[in-house]
Amino acid sequence: AAESLSKHEGWLYLDDLTTLSDGPGHVALAERLSKHEGYLELSGLMSISDAVAESLSKHKGDRLHLDGLTSLSDAAAESLSKHEGDLYLDGLTSLSDAAAESFSKLEGDLHLDSLTKLSDAASESLSKHKHALHFKTLTSLSETAAESLSRHQGELWLGTITRSMLDGLTNLSNAAAA
Numbered sequence: 001a002a003e004s005l006s007k008h009e010g011w012l013y014l015d016d017l018t019t020l021s022d023g024p025g026h027v028a029l030a031e032r033l034s035k036h037e038g039y040l041e042l043s044g045l046m047s048i049s050d051a052v053a054e055s056l057s058k059h060k061g062d063r064l065h066l067d068g069l070t071s072l073s074d075a076a077a078e079s080l081s082k083h084e085g086d087l088y089l090d091g092l093t094s095l096s097d098a099a100a101e102s103f104s105k106l107e108g109d110l111h112l113d114s115l116t117k118l119s120d121a122a123s124e125s126l127s128k129h130k131h132a133l134h135f136k137t138l139t140s141l142s143e144t145a146a147e148s149l150s151r152h153q154g155e156l157w158l159g160t161i162t163r164s165m166l167d168g169l170t171n172l173s174n175a176a177a178a
Helices: 024-033 050-056 074-080 097-103 120-126 143-150
Strands: 063-065 086-088 133-135 156-158
Touching: 024 050, 050 074, 074 097, 097 120, 120 143
Parallel strands: 063 086, 133 156
Antiparallel strands: none
16 A cells, blocks of 8 residues: 555645554555655654654655654654655654754755754754754744854744744844844
8 A cells, every 4th residue: 555655646645644663564664655756744653763764764755744753863863864855843842962963964944843942052053954944933042052043054944924033032132133
């Protein structure tokens, strides 16, 4: 079934799929789904193994949505950073410095819309990312983190655009704003 679905042209929503573990059947399923050339949405997944992340990193489509993940191992982040398209991890509530370093190499937009804070080291790493960065719920940035992100060359989304690109931030010093 996964082999047949992978041939579907267009957006493939499999949000009811909630588990892909390390079992050989699940890794094989992820491998087959990675052959899909359209947008692939697996936002029902609450967690993935490192082996599944490695398989999904080979996804051939422009977008990979894994918005149900709330955490990610550094090894899984390293694998997913090899995806050649936009990566949606809008459920992640934290990001390790090592994961940020890996994602700085991603060849596509990176969506991390549930993060409320970034460490200085993570901000420095992500500032090197060459595509758009999306952070809709950041509520705090240190002066050092803001300085790092100011060097980012791609689009930088820090909240909803209304009066300011900084909507959503609740703590930003004058020095950081400068």
